[in-house]
Each structure stands twice: as structure tokens, then as C-alpha cells.
Amino acid sequence: MSTDDYRARHAEVAQQIEDHRFRYYVSDAPTISDGDFDALMRELEAIEAEHPDLRTPDSPTQKVGGAPSATFAAVTHLRPLMSLDNVFSREEFEKWAARVTRDTEVTAWLCELKIDGLALDLVYRDGRLASAATRGDGRVGEDVTANVRTIASIPDRLHGDDVPAIVEARGEVFMRPEDFAALNEGLVAAGKAPFANPRNSAAGSLRQKDPRVTASRNLQFLCHGLGEVSGVTIDSQSHGYELLKGWGLPTSSHYRVVPTVADAWAFIEHTGEHRHAVEHEIDGAVIKVDDREQQDQLGTTSRAPRWAIAYKYPPEEVTTKLLDIRVNTGRTGRVTPYGVMEPVFVSGSTVENATLHNASEVKRKGVLIGDTVVLRKAGDVIPEIVGPVVALRDGTEVEWVMPTHCAACGSELAPEKEGDADLRCPNTRSCPAQLRERLFHLASRQGLDIEVLGWQAADALLSAGALTDEGDLFDLTAERLAAIPLFTRGARKGEDPEGRYLSANGEKLLANLQEAKHRPFARFLVALSIRHIGKGVAPDVAAAFPSIEALQTATADELAAVEGIGPTLVAAIQEWFTVDWHREIVRKWQAAGAVLADEPAEVTEGLPQTLAGLTVVVTGSIPGYTRDGAGEAITSRGGKSSGSVSAKTDFVVVGDNAGSKYDKAVALKRPILDAEGFEVLLNDGPDAAREVARDS
């Protein structure tokens, strides 16, 4: 690029940034995602790094974003309220830390969460709230005192007899995600434009002309900074928080003071992995030099302190176009609308579909086909359409209408019970969509593990009419498969050219089916698609009722007595057996040789029953054991291997890639063992294991 091109591009990006800042800070209605905005900022910074003459004081890189709007009176902060510089990688963070420690001997780092809300400056005079202002351009903000008086957690008066004459406290106003969802629902119902995300809803709710509106919005506040505080020496930022807390201001419980840069990095990493465990949204972690003298030595730039840095996590929100809303009939007949979007990359993968759950959810979110929407994907959680970017509508968007009939079989859709939000296809036995989903589920590894029976095979079997329902599964013969192209191959040399021959896939399917007849009973329970029986609870059910006959004849009381079986599951099991064609599946499977029962557990000779009476849950993979192997190691010592964590679980063994069971173990405070602890449990028994268990 020539210098002129750079200059032109710089001017163009700077203008775009100013426009986006206006929409974000003044209108509370951004039209691009934070990630895209940050990318523009970084582009501008990169141009300025090459051409420092472009870095003039009025460049967006040198200013705190957001000129105060004329709607509110102007308030000059007692001390400037700055922004934060950002880093996006470990390398950048360590570079920043190196720069800081080169000039100053840092004794402690304050690590905290970066709350995704908007900054607020509070001034207390003689202990009374005198003014509250938004950040504005950092020097002058907007007077929102009347609105702030309606926020429950912000005290009108500070308490204690050591309150200084002037206390200027800074913090973040935010809205909890659940309050945001409820607010949007109400706005849409009232025919008003919804907010794109919790941050914008907090800003929009605070910056209201009528304080009664703010009062209705359940805004939250947490302090994260100090301005002017008269007459008190505050040694450190964390000391400041203690003082503010003592005077009755809300401070975060999530901050830590650590001695080294490595510790601070560990905090950043840990927070990144658990960023949804907090009551508010966070878009990063903030690391600050704790000591105030050291802060002063480091000073500030025109827009941010040099003694603090924001580590930004990869964005979980992007914007994309909602091209269509379609419906899908699921395994239990539930008909779910889902959004089809322009493919977009977020949190590590490309997303083009996102479930919208049901028709009322589509209404509640207020999205129209053709909208630009905010799409959110938090880690491995399924992607979610948060809401529309109303400011970008051009009038061509159309409302979506829930179909009245099943797209797969034409049956009229209806709620299962009156008042259900979901519509279902009532044709449970034969609806091809439901049957295909059941076959796929039945064949999964948690079910009967029939490898060949994937989507394609299920489709082929159904469209050839080879199955009326899954009851016919074990009656599939070579002749039947030979009529389906997917399972056949052409004749080879020396074979009858007219003959029909099974392909490798066809042969494998038959072999798989033979093996599947002897799977553990728990896997059959999953395969039968009994509602609410998944791989977690199935082993518990099978342990209590080791055959299909035992389960069918169990009374509600007997069922309810089993750990892990709640009232919903009791009802689901009993209901399942009342349906004729369900019992028919069992009969046909058994007639074809499938064994829906477990052998009574043999007590393995020679192994002392050290785990008798104990329930152990293994989650994640333990080196040296298969999933079943770890369970066997427990049962062969007289213990019970369970799939779900409850208050009665004695030990939770946590291996690599453990999932939600680990979180549940922590929540229920169950003793946790790692792979080594598991060996201790097996070899030395429960008392020794308790010694090495991590109390969660």
C-alpha cells in the first residue's frame, strides 16, 4: 500500500469506529459484534504502528470511547475514568507484564473478572450519594443520578464512622443473563425492539429518561475502581475494595491477589475455562498492579492506565444473517424450529444451524427471517440465537409461522398435554422422522452399538420399507438386505452376474446385530427410547431391575425406591409399558434371540469385597481402563458403579475430559479421586481413599 492508501484506510476505519462507538455508547444499539469491533481497532492500531504520524490525539486509539450524549446533563468526573488496554494472547500478556516489571518492582497482582457491562462513576459526599455518571469520554460523563438511585445494590448512604468527606467509586452496571431474557420477552410482547445482548440491555436500561423504567429493570452493580477518596491513605487496590465494601458498596467476591506473573496467568486461564460459572457475563480477566504507589509510578496513557490490562477471551458472540427458520421432528416427536444462518465461525467451529426450541421461543426472541442476528456459542454449549439486530432491518424481513402438520409424515401437530409449549407429531410409531431418530439413537454407542447403522443406513432401511418399527430390527436377514442398494455389491469374477451379494457393510450390519443381542441390559434400556432413560441412569435402573420382566412388573413404589429414579422417570417407565407396540418391540426382539436381562453378578473369586455398600461414579477416561473396565473393577469388589452423581455417591473418580459429572460432584461436595486415587481405592479400600480424596 502506498502512504496515501494507508492514510485513506486509516481515515475510513477511524470513521467506522466512531460510528460504531456512537451506536454502542449513545444509542445502546450496536450493529456489529464486539469481536468485529475489536478487529477494526486492531487494524487501526496496526496502521498507526507502521505510520506513527497518524496517531494523533483525536485518533480513536487515543481516546476513551463514547462522547456523552446531549440527553443527559454533563458531569465532570473528579478524576478521569479511563478505559483498559487489551491483550488477546499469553504472549501479549507476558510482554505487557515484562514492560511493567522493567520499570517497577511489582509486589502483588490483583486478578479480577472483566464484567461485561458499562462503567459507572459514583460520588458520595459526606456519605450520601451526590452524583452518578456514565464514563462518557473519560473526563465528562452523563448524569444518571436519578436512575442510579433506583438500583437496589447501590446504597444512598455509606455506613460506618470512618466514611471520608468524598468517596468516588467506580464499577460496572450489568444485567444478569436471566433478567435480560425476561426483559426481551416483555419488550417483544409489547411490540418493542429487543436488545441484542445483556450488556446493551444494561446500558439501555441505565440510560433512560424516566427513572421508573430503570427501576423496573433489575440492574446490578459491582465496584472495580477508585477515583477521588479524600483524607484516607489507600495502600493498594485490594485495600480500597475492602474499604468500599466496609462502607456498604458492593464489591466482587471473585478477585484474588497473587505474587507472580505466572499466578496471574493461571488466574486468566482458570477464569477462561470457567467463564460461565459466574452470575454475570464476562468478556475477559483484568490484571492490575495492586500497590497504589507502584500504580502511580507507572502512570497512565491518554486512554488507559499502564498498571492494568484486560485479557480478552475469544468472542462468543458474532453476528450473521438468519436465512430461514425450518422445523425438525425429533426422536420423541417434538417438532423444533431451528434457524438456518449464513455460516459463521465462533468459539472454534463454523455454525450454520441453531435450535430455536419451540414456536414461543421464536416469538419471545422477536427474530424475523432475514434479520441480522446475534449468535452466541459458549465453548462446547450448543449455539444460541440471542436476538435480532433491529437497527439493521430494512423492511424485507418476514415473520415465521409455525407449521401445523409434520413435515415428515403429514400428521397434524399437537401439544402432548394442554399448556405444553412444544408441539409434537402424534404418529410416534411410524413417523419416518421419529423412527429414523430412534434407530440412530438405538444404534449409538450408549445404546446397542451397531456401528453400521448411522443416518444413511437408517434412511436406506426406512425408505426400502425394511422395517415397520424398531421391533423388526433383529429380523433383518441377508435376503432383506439384499434388496437394498446400500447393502449390496456387484457380482465379482466367477459369481453369478444376476445374483445379489451383500456388501461389506451389509455383512457387517448382520454381524453387528448378532453381537447386539447380548449387550448389557442397561444398553437395551437406552435403546428402547424410554423417555428420560439415558446412559447416566440406565445402569442404576438395570442394577435394581436386571431384566425387562422385572422392570415391567415393578410397582411405582419399588421404582421410586431406587436411587436416581425420580417421579418423572417412574411415570415415564410405567407409561412406556402401557403402549402395545412398545411391548411388541420387546416380544419381537426376544423372539429373535435378543437377551434383555443381565446375568446375576458373579462374585469374582479371590477379590476381597472391599467396596461393598459403596457407590462410585467414574467420569472421563482413566488410563489403563476402558469405560466398562473401570466399572467392573468396582463391581468385582462388591461396589456399585453408577452413572450419575447424587448426594449418596461415595466417590467420584475423575479422569481426563471429565464433563458435567465433575461439576456436579463439586456442587454436591462428594469426595473426588484422580486416577491414582482410584488405584488407592481399589487396592487399599475406602478409608485409604478418603485420605487421598480431594474434598470438593
Ligand SMILES: NC(=O)c1ccc[n+]([C@@H]2O[C@H](COP(=O)([O-])OP(=O)(O)OC[C@H]3O[C@@H](n4cnc5c(N)ncnc54)[C@H](O)[C@@H]3O)[C@@H](O)[C@H]2O)c1
Ligand atoms: N459492537 C460495537 O459496535 C462496539 C462499539 C464500541 C465498543 N464496543 C466494545 O466495547 C469494548 C471497548 O470499550 P472500552 O473502551 O470500554 O474498553 P473495555 O470494555 O475493553 O475496557 C474498559 C472497561 O472495562 C470495564 N470493566 C469491567 N470489569 C472491570 C474491572 N474488573 N476493572 C476495570 N474495568 C472493568 C470498565 O467499564 C472499563 O471502562 C470492547 O469490548 C468493544 O468490543 C463494541
Ligand SMILES: [Zn+2]
Ligand atoms: Zn410425523
